[in-house]
Amino acid sequence: MLRYILKRTGGILITLFLVSIFIFLFIRMIPGDPARLMLGEKATPEAIQAITQQYGLDKPLVTQYVIWMKGVLVGDFGTSLRTKMPVLYEIGLRYGNTMKLACLAILWSVVAGLIIGIWSGTHASKWQDYTGITVSVLGQAVPEFWIGLMLILVFCVKLKWFPIVPTGTLRGLILPAFTLGAYMMSTVARFTRSSIIEALKEDYTRTARAKGLRERTVIYKHVLKNSMIPVITIVGMQFGVMLGGAVLVESVFGYSGLGLLLIESINYRDYTMLQTLVLIFSLHFVVINLLVDVLYAVVNPEIRLD
Amino acid sequence: MFKKKKEIIVTEEMDMNTRFSDFLRNFKKQKTAVAAAFVLLVLVVIAVVCYKVAPFGINEYNYAELLQGPSMKHWFGTDEFGRDIFSRVLCGTRISLSIGFFTVTVASIIGSVIGLFAGYYGGILDGIMMRVADVLYAFPGLILAIAIVAILGPGLTNVVIAVIIFCIPTYARLVRGTTMQLKNSVYVRAAKCIGASDMRILFKHILPGAIPSIIVQYSLSISGSIMTTASLSFLGMGAMAPTPEWGLMLSNSRTYFYTCWHYAFFPGMAIVITVLCFNLLGDGLRMALDPKLNDRA
Numbered sequence: 134m135l136r137y138i139l140k141r142t143g144g145i146l147i148t149l150f151l152v153s154i155f156i157f158l159f160i161r162m163i164p165g166d167p168a169r170l171m172l173g174e175k176a177t178p179e180a181i182q183a184i185t186q187q188y189g190l191d192k193p194l195v196t197q198y199v200i201w202m203k204g205v206l207v208g209d210f211g212t213s214l215r216t217k218m219p220v221l222y223e224i225g226l227r228y229g230n231t232m233k234l235a236c237l238a239i240l241w242s243v244v245a246g247l248i249i250g251i252w253s254g255t256h257a258s259k260w261q262d263y264t265g266i267t268v269s270v271l272g273q274a275v276p277e278f279w280i281g282l283m284l285i286l287v288f289c290v291k292l293k294w295f296p297i298v299p300t301g302t303l304r305g306l307i308l309p310a311f312t313l314g315a316y317m318m319s320t321v322a323r324f325t326r327s328s329i330i331e332a333l334k335e336d337y338t339r340t341a342r343a344k345g346l347r348e349r350t351v352i353y354k355h356v357l358k359n360s361m362i363p364v365i366t367i368v369g370m371q372f373g374v375m376l377g378g379a380v381l382v383e384s385v386f387g388y389s390g391l392g393l394l395l396i397e398s399i400n401y402r403d404y405t406m407l408q409t410l411v412l413i414f415s416l417h418f419v420v421i422n423l424l425v426d427v428l429y430a431v432v433n434p435e436i437r438l439d
Numbered sequence: 440m441f442k443k444k445k446e447i448i449v450t451e452e453m454d455m456n457t458r459f460s461d462f463l464r465n466f467k468k469q470k471t472a473v474a475a476a477f478v479l480l481v482l483v484v485i486a487v488v489c490y491k492v493a494p495f496g497i498n499e500y501n502y503a504e505l506l507q508g509p510s511m512k513h514w515f516g517t518d519e520f521g522r523d524i525f526s527r528v529l530c531g532t533r534i535s536l537s538i539g540f541f542t543v544t545v546a547s548i549i550g551s552v553i554g555l556f557a558g559y560y561g562g563i564l565d566g567i568m569m570r571v572a573d574v575l576y577a578f579p580g581l582i583l584a585i586a587i588v589a590i591l592g593p594g595l596t597n598v599v600i601a602v603i604i605f606c607i608p609t610y611a612r613l614v615r616g617t618t619m620q621l622k623n624s625v626y627v628r629a630a631k632c633i634g635a636s637d638m639r640i641l642f643k644h645i646l647p648g649a650i651p652s653i654i655v656q657y658s659l660s661i662s663g664s665i666m667t668t669a670s671l672s673f674l675g676m677g678a679m680a681p682t683p684e685w686g687l688m689l690s691n692s693r694t695y696f697y698t699c700w701h702y703a704f705f706p707g708m709a710i711v712i713t714v715l716c717f718n719l720l721g722d723g724l725r726m727a728l729d730p731k732l733n734d735r736a
Contacts, residue, residue, distance in 0.1 A: 151574045162590050274715035276666055278673050279689060279707035282696065290697050377581025381670055385693075395582075396674055399589045411578070411586050418579045 137430050145423050149416070153205070156412050157198050159404075205412075215403040224391065224409065231379055231390035234309055238375065242314030243321055243368060250325025250364075255352060257330055265322060272319030277378045281312040281385035298387055313382045317371050324367045328360035335359070362433055369425025373418045462651075465727035472723020475716040482713060486533040495523035497530045497683045506699050516701040518691070524702065527683035528709050534684050535713060538595070538668050539661040542602040547657055549603075550610025551649065555641050557611065558618025569615070572608035580605075584667050585676065593676045595684070601671070602664050613656055617649040651728045658721035662714040669710050685710050 168184040169176060184190070189197050204210065210220040246269075253265030288308060289297040296305050332338060333356060341351045380392035387393070391410060398406040467473060485492075495513075501521030509516045515524035557565040575583065587601035621627055622645070630644050669686030671677035678684035680691070685706040692702035 148570075148573050148577055151570060152577045155574055159586070159590065270715065270718065271711075274662070274718055275711050276669060276673075276686075276707065276714075278670065278686075279703070279710065282689065282693070282703045282707070286696065286700055286703070373579030374581075376579040377585075380581060380585065381673065384674060395585065399585070399676070407586075407589055411582060414579055414582045415577045419577050 134430065138427055141423055141426050145419055149419060152415050152419070153202065153412065154198070156408055156415075157201055159408050159411070161194070210409040210412075211405040213398075213403055213406045215398065215401045215406065220406050220409045223394070223406065224413065227390050227394050230388065231383070231392065234306060234313060234382070234388065234390060235375060235379060237306055237310035238314035239317065239368070239372075241310060242316075242318035245314075246318040246321025247325055247364070249318070249322040251329060251352070251357065253322065253326040254329030254333070254360075257333075262326075265326060269319035269322040269326075272315045272322075275315065277312055277316065277381045278385050280315055281309070281382055284308050284312060285386070309382050309386045309388050312385070313375060313378050316378060317368070317375055320367055320371050321364060324364050325360065328363045329356055332356045332360040362429065365425060365428055365432070369422050372421045376414050376418060462727050466723060469723035469726055471719050472727075475719035475723065478712070479716045479720060482532055482536060482716070485529060486536045489530045489533050493523075493526035493529050495526040497527050498522065498681050499526075506695055506702070508699065509701050515705040516699065518688075518702055519695055524688075524705055527688060528685070528705050531683045531685045531688065531706065531709060532713075534595075534678070534682065535665050535668065535710075538599060538602070539665045539717075542599055542664045542668075543606060543657055543660045546603045546606035546660070547610045547653055550607040551614045551646070551653060553607070554611040554614025554616075554649075555618050555646060558615035559622060559637070559641055559645070565615075568611060572611050575604070575608045581667060581670060584671060585674070588671060588676045593679070595668075595672075595678050595682070598668055598671050598677045602667050605667065606660050606664065609656060609660065610653065613652055614646075614649045617652060618645050621645045621648045655721055655725045655728060658717050658724055662717035662721070665710070665717070666714055 168181045168190060172180055172184060189200050192200075208221060212218065213220050213223050216223060249265045249268060253262045256262050285297060285308065288294045295308055298305075337359070338351060338356055341355045342348075346354075379390065380395055382388070383390045383392035384396055391413070395407070395410050395414075397403075398410065490497075499522060501517070504513070504517050504521045506519055507513060507517045507521075513523050513525060515528060518524055518527070553568055557568040578586065584598075584601040584605050587604055588597050591597035591600060618641075627640060627644055630640050635644070668677060669684070669689070672684045672686030673690045675690060678687045680687065688706040689703055692699075692706070696703050
C-alpha cells in the first residue's frame with residue numbers, strides 16, 4: 134500500500150513540476166515586454182527598468198525559473214501588481230470563503246446524488262427511475278450561471294427568503310452552494326444508478342437474497358458497498374469541474390472568493406496574482422485526484438496489486 | 440498475395456457495413472436520442488436561416504420599447520436598447536453551433552492524429568505527448584480556458600483557440616487507447632505482413648476502429664464547447680457587444696434583472712436546450728454503439 138502511494142505521489146510530483154514550468158512560461162507567453170504589460174502603456178523607462186530587475190526578467194529563462202521556484206517553495210509568490218500586497222495574503226483573505234462554498238456544495242451534492250441514484254437504481258425502469266434520470270440529465274445541461282440567476286430571481290427578488298449579496302453566514306451560502314453542486318449532484322446520481330444496476334446483477338446479490346436477507350439489508354450492506362467505487366472516482370474527477378464552476382458561481386452571486394479574485398486579476402492584468410491562482414487551483418485539483426486514487430486503492434485491493 | 444489483400448479488405452468492408460446497420464437499428468431504439476437529434480436538426484436549420492426569418496434585426500434599436508416583457512410583437516420581450524430578444528436568441532444559435540462544431544472538429548482531428556501516432560509508435564514521442572496531456576489535464580476544466588484567454592486577450596477568436604486546446608487531450612487519450620489495443624490485432628498484423636505502409640495501417644485500418652468512440656465524444660464535446668464559450672462570454676472574456684451571443688446576453692441581463700426576468704430567462708433556455716440535446720444524442724450514440732451499456736445512463 135505504501136509503495137503504491139509513493140509511486141502515485143512520484144507521478145504527481147512530475148506532473149506538478151511540468152505544470153509549474155507551464156505556469157512559469159505563462160507571463161512570458163504574453164506577446165510583448167512583460168514589464169510594460171504589467172505597468173501599462175504610460176510607464177516610464179525607469180519604472181520598466183525597475184520591474185525588469187525586480188523580477189529578474191533580464192536573466193536567462195532557466196535562472197528566472199529557479200528564482201521563481203525558490204520563492205514558491207518557501208511560500209513567496211511575489212506581490213500583487215494591483216494591491217501591492219503579498220499575493221499569498223490576498224489569497225488567504227478569500228481562500229476560506231471558496232473552501233466553505235466548495236465543501237458545502239460537495240456535501241449536499243454527494244448526499245442528494247446518492248439518494249437519487251439509489252432510488253433510481255433500485256427502481257430501474259419505473260417512474261422513480263425516470264424522475265431520477267430527468268433530474269440528472271437536466272442538472273448536467275443547465276449552466277451554473279443561469280441556475281444562479283434564476284435562483285436569485287425567485288428566492289431573493291420575488292420571495293425575499295435570502296439576502297441578494299451572500300454574506301459569510303450559512304443562510305447566504307445556501308443558494309451559491311446549491312448552484313455549484315447541481316452538476317456534481319447529477320453526475321453522482323447517474324453513476325450511482327448505473328453502478329447499482331450492475332451490482333444488482335452480481336452473484337453476491339443473488340446469494341444475499343437467497344440467504345433470505347431483507348431487501349433493505351441486501352441493498353445497503355451488499356449492493357451499495359460494492360457500487361461505491363466508481364462513485365468515489367467520479368467525485369474526484371468532478372472536483373475540477375467544480376473549481377471552474379466556482380469562478381462562475383462567485384461571479385453570479387458576487388461572492389468574494391478565489392474565483393472572483395481570478396476574474397478581477399484578469400480585468401486588472403494582475404499577472405502575478407493570476408499565475409499564483411492558476412497554480413493553486415491546479416495544485417488542489419491534482420492533490421484531490423491523488424487522494425481519490427489512494428482511497429480507491431484502499432477500497433479496491435486489486436488496484437494495489439498491479 | 441494480391442488476392443489475399445483484396446479478401447481482407449472485402450471482409451473488413453462487410454464488417455463495417457454490418458456494424459453500421461446494427462448501429463442504426465440500435466440507435467433507432469433510443470427514443471430520447473432520436474428526439475434530441477431531431478431538435479438538433481431544427482437548431483441547425485435555424486442557424487442557417489436565422490437572419491432571414493428573424494422578425495427584427497439583431498441590432499435594431501427601438502428606444503420607444505425598452506425592456507418590455509414578452510408580448511405578441513416581441514415574443515421574448517426586448518432588451519435595454521429595445522432590441523427584440525427573440526431575434527437575438529435565434530441568431531445566437533448560429534454563433535453557438537458554429538463555434539461548437541468548428542472547435543470540436545478541429546480538436547478531434549488534431550487530437551486523433553496525435554493519439555494515433557503516440558499509440559502506434561510509442562517510445563519518447565508517446566511519453567512527451569502524454570505528459571503534455573497530463574499537464575493540460577492538471578488544470579481544472581474552465582480554469583484552463585480562462586488562463587488561455589487571459590494570455591491571448593478577450594474575444595471570440597481567442598475563445599475558439601482556448602476551447603480547441605482544452606478539447607485536444609481528450610481525443611488524444613481516447614484514440615491512443617484504441618490504437619494500442621488494435622496495434623496487435625490480427626488484421627493489423629496481416630496488413631503489416633503484406634507490406635502496407637505505416638500511414639495506410641494507421642489511417643485505413645486503425646482509425647476506423649476508433650471512429651465510434653470519437654463520434655460519441657464528438658457529441659459530448661460539442662455541448663462542453665458551447666457551455667465553455669457561453670461561460671467565458673458571461674465572464675466578459677468572450678463575445679463582445681453587440682454580438683448576439685447567449686452567454687453575453689445573460690451577462691448584460693444582470694444589470695436589469697431585478698425588473699425584467701425575461702431578459703435572463705430566454706437566452707439561458709436556449710443554452711439549456713442545445714446542451715441538453717447534444718448530451719442526450721451523445722448518450723444515445725454510446726448506447727447504440729455498445730448495447731451492453733444499455734442499463735447505464
